[in-house]
Amino acid sequence: MKTWIRPAFIALLMPMLMVSFGLGLWNLIASTTLSAGIAWTGVILATGGFLAFFLRLFTRKQARTSANLPWLHAATVSGSILAVAGTLAGVPPLPALLALGPGLVGGLLYTFWYSRLPRAASAITVGAAMPSFELRTVEGATVSSHDYTDRPALWLFYRGNWCPLCMAQIDEVATRYRELAERGVEAILISPQPDTHTRSLAERFEAPMRFLIDAGNRAARAIGLAAPEGIPLGMQALGYDTETVLPTVVLTDAQGIVLWFDQTDNYRLRPEPDTFFAVLDRFGIVADRT
DSSP states (O other): OOOSHHHHHHHHHHHHHHHHHHHHHHHHHHOOSHHHHHHHHHHHHHHHHHHHHHHHHHHSOOSOOOSSOHHHHHHHHHHHHHHHHHHHTTOOSHHHHHIIIIIIIHHHHIIIIITBOOOOOOSOOTTSBOOOOEEEETTSOEEEGGGGOSSOEEEEEOOOTTOHHHHHHHHHHHHTHHHHHHTTOEEEEEEOSOHHHHHHHHTTOOSOOEEEEOGGGHHHHHTTOEETTOSOTTGGGGTOOSOEEOOEEEEEOTTOBEEEEEOOSBTTOOOOHHHHHHHHHHTTOOOOOO
């Protein structure tokens, strides 16, 4: 069942952090007492770390982060202590509310609730054939997953162009595409995002990776990879649904048998490309040097 709780949370968190940080900075400059300065410094510390974290995600190519973001939480806790100390010294409670709310509670919910993916058992099994499902090419043709099981393949299910971690992960694959091609491995990238977004993404890469569209997220639902609340509220204005696919990577051999897959339970944790190549080496899918 779809709800708006997760999409609304992440859509509201960043603007709340920005407003809180801005208020903290403004009031720190305007502070006339030491206790007020301490309280508003706490707001800046409690909200600034996560605000910088999100800005970094969207401005730098970064395919993964640490799981629990300990340094950011150390900052939010420290800032919250300062803000509460200011309140106890007679400062009005607003700094404490901002530090404890968007800063401390918001950061904890993002790290330990929102980032965790609600995985259920999928139809992908090591040693079994890649499940059969229909997709669409960027040209509009309907194809089957079985059309790509006569060669080794790297299957990457990504959420969409809006997801900075997904885009960084695709960049990593594109950077090492030649190494995949030398091994005879095709890179297949699948998303339920609108066709126009997938076409624009495909045009950005010179590497001949295969971009496919899972219209209506039907394939993801059929094989247990759907994320009903996976897209932030507001992205619907750009043509996205609320539902998307869970980030997943699969390696199959020339018979379409699943050799390995990664179904992360945290959207900020993605396998390194070296992991793919280690699996290919283990199964003897290596470059032909003859």
